[in-house]
Amino acid sequence: MLSGRILKSNMLRFAGMLIVATLTSGPTLSAEKGGTLHLIVQPEPISLNPGINRLGPATFVGNKIYDSLLGYSATDIAPIPRLAESWTISPDGKTYTFKLRHGVTWHDGEPFTSKDVAFSIGDFLPVQHARSKDVRAEIARIETPDAFTVVFTLKAPYPAFLRTLNVAIVPAHKYVGVTDFRSAPANGEFIGTGPFKFKEWKKGSIIRLVRNETYWDAGKPYLDEIDFQVVPDANSRAIAFETGQVDVLRSGDVENFDIPRLAALDSVKISEAGWEFLQPIGYVHINNRNPILANQTVRQAIVQAIDRDFIINTLFAGYGKPSNGPFSRLSSYKDTSVETVYPFDPEKAAALLDKAGYKADADGTRFTLRLVPLPYGELWSRQAEYLREALGAIGIKVEIASVDVAGWFKRLTTFDYDIAQNFVYTTADPGIGILYGYRTVQGDNAGSTGGNVNGYSNPEIDALLEQGAHEADDAKRRQIYSKVQQILSRDVPMVWTHDIVFPTLYRDRVQDLITTALGTDDNFAAVWLKK
Structure with missing residues (x-):
């Protein structure tokens, strides 16, 4: 298994070459559109914006709203395109040039551009998160030669760089004139480019996301809606799954001792995959x-x-x-x-x-x-x-x-x-x-x-x-x-x-739930429900 390494020999071999990966979309021919996926978020998150808060509940919900430059494959944690469709690395391993997707729009209709990437990684995220602050310190400069190109020039070779780009890209146009990014009103508007759009949040009850009809990956997402239920105790969460009110249980949603019993229910599957990146x-x-x-x-x-x-x-x-x-x-x-x-x-x-x-x-x-x-x-x-x-x-x-x-x-x-x-x-x-x-x-x-x-x-x-x-x-x-x-x-x-070990329980009608190294923390663009 690869673990975020860029071998020196590989860096020399692929220097200056275009690196392109193909998104895995699962069995698209048989995927069916429609339906609501019922989940539990436990505990209720502080925010739905993973640019503000990266605790588990916030990323679980927010990563469906906010897309990132890259995802990571399940087999070898290799980078796969998201908002970035391709990239090149210079021979000295210090310059990364990303070509961004054309035609991507924010949920408020504004166009996504390289300025959003430069703002997010260069200015916004380092204020919020220690890891982003560390990454920013590695970067000598960020350049945007055009609306669909962003160039990162590093101070020195940094083999982990491609593994740092699963972070939320936030809309720069919502922060024009803002000096205090931590308390900006835009933080609570939850406007992303991801496959799902924020619809409502009834505190203590439910968070509801709906399909982004203009998502860049044509035909996706398949789901009409995702509902994240806030249920106060583990026993009630187990009952919600048993009675079919909930389709998926993540570890922590119920007591661990309940997992074998629930996994034995008819039409229920269990997986320990999807933690290869987060570890x-x-x-x-x-x-x-x-x-x-x-x-x-x-x-x-x-x-x-x-x-x-x-x-x-x-x-x-x-x-x-x-x-x-x-x-x-x-x-x-x-x-x-x-x-x-x-x-x-x-x-x-x-x-x-x-x-x-x-x-x-x-x-x-x-x-x-x-x-x-x-x-x-x-x-x-x-x-x-x-x-x-x-x-x-x-x-x-x-x-x-x-x-x-x-x-x-x-x-x-x-x-x-x-x-x-x-x-x-x-x-x-x-x-x-x-x-x-x-x-x-x-x-x-x-x-x-x-x-x-x-x-x-x-x-x-x-x-x-x-x-x-x-x-x-x-x-x-x-x-x-x-x-x-x-x-x-x-x-x-x-x-x-x-x-x-974090097992995931889900009903067998839920298809392509875990397809990348980010597991259920990924964006769910490929998830679909079998009728």
Whole structure:
């Protein structure tokens, strides 16, 4: 499996040549038009604009409204055309020239042009997201020689670049004269170029999208409408699927222990595909800026107090794989041979805390930590309760500070927590996701864009991540990232609870649901319903 790499030899071989990929459209001859696809979005998103918010619920809905320059194939995560129909790469690997589709219009009827791409990637997205800010820092200049050409000149070779372009392109004409992109009125208008248009959002009830009749991919989308239902609890969501009110369940919509039962229903299928690009890993964040948690010995104690097999096999009902480092099993850069393994061992964990100077007091408490749970439903609440019990068993008192999604995000990005739950999309190239997650963040917060919310800082890691991001030779990149894994797994800046497996349940009348490496996070232009 490729993982976002552009081999040096390939860069030389294909330099200056036109790179064109063909969109996979599935069995178009048998695809039927019409119908409404009924989904669940859990929890209710903060925004439907993935240019503003990239948390899972926002991208799940918003990626149907906002198209991107590229998609990625399911088989090898190779880039495929979306708003960009073709591209070339210069011999030195520093200049990328994209030819854009003609005749694409925004949902308000305005034409899509290269100015929208330059504005989105050059100005708008870097204000909103740490990963986009990192990408923008790689770019020396963005040029738009005509309405359908955009040229990115990079400061240095950056092999991950083609894997960074699945981001939402937003309408530049809606932001003319705007200085504060974060609070612009256009952010709530949800105008994209994607296969579906925003129709209505009844808070706490339903989000409704309808077919974009002028979508650039002729004949698509096939669906008339997509309804995202907001259902308050997991049991009700399971009933909605059982009774046919909902056609698809994504992992997290229901309790994991319910998945085998629901998968056994008549005319129901299950798939674990569609995560090849995102590569999710479960985290217990540790705030390394807390003086207690800055001590590596304390972090080693915490990781050995947590039974990660219990988390996988009991809490997640077996939907997960063991992980001892920052890279997903789906990454071709994963190197388990260099990882330090900290086995579940509460006695050793307690001894490490003694060694670190944190002796238990008369009531058995060594110190107190605030845990901010991930507010994504009952499963995460139960994991939070388990973490409280597991750490309590070695004398660490845990106080659970439950907040909503917005509060959780603010707590993490301002380092206003001690430990916190999360799962993160590490993505198909370490020059994107790993760089983003472990490079030192300057200042007293990670900002509204996220980033390294652990506050971990290691100059050696910073230097290696910088080298890996700009090394064109894939063999050398592998050596660099093996060293990164060796250091991070030893330092345990956080607890990698598990390599997450996210199954999708769907009725067999739903066709071509997962056709790319983005799975259900993709735009659903090819999805159709069998009558």
